[in-house]
Amino acid sequence: MRVTAQTKAATRQRILDAAQGLFAAQGFEAATTRDIARQAQIAVGTLFNYFPTKEAVALCLVSEAHARAAEQFAADRLADSAEPLTLEEELFAHVAAILRKLKPFRKYLTAVLDTTLSPLTTLSPLTSEQADGDQPLRTVHLETVSQIVLRHGPEPPSTVALHLYWTLFLGVLAFWSKDTSPRQEDTLAMLDESLAMFVGWLTTRTNQQQNHNSGG
Amino acid sequence: MPTMAELMDALPEPIEETAAQPRGPLPEMLEAWSLRPVPVGWFRRMRVLGSLQAQVGAAYLFHWLRGWFKDADENKRLLAETHWRNAIRVLDSMSYLRGLAMKVGQTLANFPDIVPREFVETLERLHFEAPAMHWSLLKEMVHSELGDDPENLFASFDRRAFAAASLGQVHRARLKTGEDVAVKIQYPGIARTIREDIRNLLLFMLPARLSRDWENAKEQFDDLRIRLERETDYELEARMLAKARPLFREDDGIVVPRVFPQHSTARVLTMERLEGVHLEQFLAANPSQHQRNEFARKILHAWYRLMYAGRLYYADFHPGNFLFMDDGRLGVIDFGYVMEIDDEIWNLFRKMDRALTTGRRDDRLDAIRHWTWTTDEPPTSERMRLCDLFADWCWRSRYHRGEFDFGDEADFREGFDLFLEMVRRRHTRARPITPMISRQQFGWRAILYQLKAKIDVAPIAEEEIRVTGWDRSDYAHNHENHRNGG
Numbered sequence: 001m002r003v004t005a006q007t008k009a010a011t012r013q014r015i016l017d018a019a020q021g022l023f024a025a026q027g028f029e030a031a032t033t034r035d036i037a038r039q040a041q042i043a044v045g046t047l048f049n050y051f052p053t054k055e056a057v058a059l060c061l062v063s064e065a066h067a068r069a070a071e072q073f074a075a076d077r078l079a080d081s082a083e084p085l086t087l088e089e090e091l092f093a094h095v096a097a098i099l100r101k102l103k104p105f106r107k108y109l110t111a112v113l114d115t116t117l118s119p120l121t122t123l124s125p126l127t128s129e130q131a132d133g134d135q136p137l138r139t140v141h142l143e144t145v146s147q148i149v150l151r152h153g154p155e156p157p158s159t160v161a162l163h164l165y166w167t168l169f170l171g172v173l174a175f176w177s178k179d180t181s182p183r184q185e186d187t188l189a190m191l192d193e194s195l196a197m198f199v200g201w202l203t204t205r206t207n208q209q210q211n212h213n214s215g216g
Numbered sequence: 217m218p219t220m221a222e223l224m225d226a227l228p229e230p231i232e233e234t235a236a237q238p239r240g241p242l243p244e245m246l247e248a249w250s251l252r253p254v255p256v257g258w259f260r261r262m263r264v265l266g267s268l269q270a271q272v273g274a275a276y277l278f279h280w281l282r283g284w285f286k287d288a289d290e291n292k293r294l295l296a297e298t299h300w301r302n303a304i305r306v307l308d309s310m311s312y313l314r315g316l317a318m319k320v321g322q323t324l325a326n327f328p329d330i331v332p333r334e335f336v337e338t339l340e341r342l343h344f345e346a347p348a349m350h351w352s353l354l355k356e357m358v359h360s361e362l363g364d365d366p367e368n369l370f371a372s373f374d375r376r377a378f379a380a381a382s383l384g385q386v387h388r389a390r391l392k393t394g395e396d397v398a399v400k401i402q403y404p405g406i407a408r409t410i411r412e413d414i415r416n417l418l419l420f421m422l423p424a425r426l427s428r429d430w431e432n433a434k435e436q437f438d439d440l441r442i443r444l445e446r447e448t449d450y451e452l453e454a455r456m457l458a459k460a461r462p463l464f465r466e467d468d469g470i471v472v473p474r475v476f477p478q479h480s481t482a483r484v485l486t487m488e489r490l491e492g493v494h495l496e497q498f499l500a501a502n503p504s505q506h507q508r509n510e511f512a513r514k515i516l517h518a519w520y521r522l523m524y525a526g527r528l529y530y531a532d533f534h535p536g537n538f539l540f541m542d543d544g545r546l547g548v549i550d551f552g553y554v555m556e557i558d559d560e561i562w563n564l565f566r567k568m569d570r571a572l573t574t575g576r577r578d579d580r581l582d583a584i585r586h587w588t589w590t591t592d593e594p595p596t597s598e599r600m601r602l603c604d605l606f607a608d609w610c611w612r613s614r615y616h617r618g619e620f621d622f623g624d625e626a627d628f629r630e631g632f633d634l635f636l637e638m639v640r641r642r643h644t645r646a647r648p649i650t651p652m653i654s655r656q657q658f659g660w661r662a663i664l665y666q667l668k669a670k671i672d673v674a675p676i677a678e679e680e681i682r683v684t685g686w687d688r689s690d691y692a693h694n695h696e697n698h699r700n701g702g
Contacts, residue, residue, distance in 0.1 A: 085352065088350060092353055096352060100359075181408065184360075185360065185483070186405045188404040
């Protein structure tokens with residue numbers, strides 16, 4: 001029997017919906033691929049045709065939410081052009097938009113962080129080829145960050161700057177996933193501090209660079 | 217007029233050191249701590265305000281710490297040093313102390329003729345123009361507290377704060393139902409951080425319990441802790457506002473803003489926005505003596521009404537908390553530091569009423585003894601003499617016959633000098649509520665001093681005190697005769 005692209009997409013969505021429901025109800029650890037397959041009314045083997053691991057399912061859920069957040073952020077930015085935001089405000093708004101969309105997945109975010117998003121899990125986190133292949137989330141995210149930085153300064157951020165940013169962002173996500181403070185308010189403070197640090201560093205670097213260029 | 221340096225000199229003496237004596241690590245650390253800019257972090261954005269006021273505030277704290285340590289003998293000093301280092305490290309990390317230091321600075325702003333002019337001007341701006349959270353963070357705070365973006369919850373919402381609140385900031389907004397409101401928003405997580413830090417700090421300071429000043433110091437810390445905790449609990453503030461508001465009738469000409477509970481949480485407080493100017497602006501327009509007196513009367517009516525009818529002690533008498541409205545009404549806008557008067561304190565106030573009313577020295581000494589637990593202290597002791605002078609200064613306007621000239625600089629300075637003298641001689645030990653009351657005394661006197669008010673206080677007090685139902689027949693009546701020359 002020939003499986004059409006449409007059927008494939010529908011099955012994939014069924015798996016994702018089933019997984020999201022089970023992760024929320026039972027927790028990421030307790031839910032098995034068998035449970036997900038049963039819930040999605042497919043064979044376990046079929047599930048593996050779509051996702052090699054449970055973590056891959058989670059990553060896909062997170063990536064999709066992230067993509068929706070990116071769209072939302074772009075739309076909000078266009079709609080909200082009354083008063084321009086500072087670099088720090090814009091970076092903050094970007095991550096805040098992501099946290100809002102990722103909220104349903106917060107508790108099992110660490111699973112995704114450990115296995116796929118961590119800077120330690122890829123050999124060369126900075127090469128775009130690999131990022132394009134395996135890490136749409138990171139590519140999309142850092143592309144947005146580059147655009148934001150470029151809107152506020154003369155140059156796009158260097159690969160080092162992006163790597164530094166990414167590490168901070170993952171740190172915030174890790175903190176958030178374990179945050180027990182009321183309404184995770186500590187995460188907001190952590191994000192605020194992290195971005196202030198990053199923007200402070202970036203601005204100093206840019207100024208030094210400019211002085212160096214104009215002096216030399 | 218003394219300089220800032222002279223004021224500093226008036227505070228407790230530093231640890232004595234000779235040139236031959238190597239400087240121990242602790243004094244060095246304290247010194248360094250007092251001189252460096254107040255730690256930035258949570259409040260780093262406030263640095264745009266300049267750090268003069270914060271440095272002065274920190275210097276006061278430092279002097280106080282140093283004075284406290286002075287009496288320990290050498291062994292205890294060495295023993296305590298490690299713990300002190302830890303305590304100071306914790307203090308150092310409590311970066312919101314910058315906010316507290318600001319508060320100290322704000323209190324100083326109440327003394328325009330005593331502290332340098334430029335200093336006061338910096339502080340005057342500080343009361344109302346301190347940006348802290350940026351818009352994106354603020355928006356997230358509102359979203360997380362109230363469940364939606366400010367743009368959706370309110371008909372309009374100003375992105376820029378128009379005032380600094382305790383550990384947060386205030387924004388103008390309009391509700392969808394049309395009311396103009398002030399929305400006070402707190403920095404995320406700050407309330408819990410304070411509680412945890414103070415707990416740690418007290419643990420580190422346990423060895424200091426050996427020192428004879430421990431109780432006194434602990435009271436100061438408790439005062440600080442209670443103040444910070446109260447000021448970060450917006451739900452409590454909302455309750456205080458709701459309790460205070462109905463105490464005033466329309467013809468009082470005193471307004472307490474209404475709270476909008478559906479737009480309020482422990483971290484966000486939405487209140488009716490009153491339109492008016494603050495003290496500095498009010499004075500800049502050269503108001504007449506009559507106008508100044510009227511506002512001074514209202515401030516006293518408000519204070520006494522809250523105390524006698526509401527059993528609420530309004531502790532935060534800094535000019536930023538009062539609004540001078542165009543129509544002559546007085547707005548009392550900040551209820552972040554209001555204490556409910558418990559039975560014990562209520563009974564003390566009851567006892568003190570006699571002294572406040574008659575102005576007799578014996579009554580005053582009796583009240584002081586109750587207040588300071590010094591029942592057997594002779595009236596001739598140095599401590600009693602100073603306490604009496606200070607109490608007389610605090611209460612004088614209440615039993616003075618006829619109009620009292622609050623603008624008299626010499627009188628105002630006298631109180632300040634007496635207080636510094638008491639601090640220097642360590643006669644300030646008394647009930648836990650005392651630091652708050654001392655601060656409050658200077659607060660209201662400073663406002664009336666700036667207003668150069670000339671008013672008769674006793675009739676205001678007599679009018680407001682009636683609601684207590686206290687039997688005052690044996691002294692209030694005589695006192696009236698006395699006042700009338702009978």
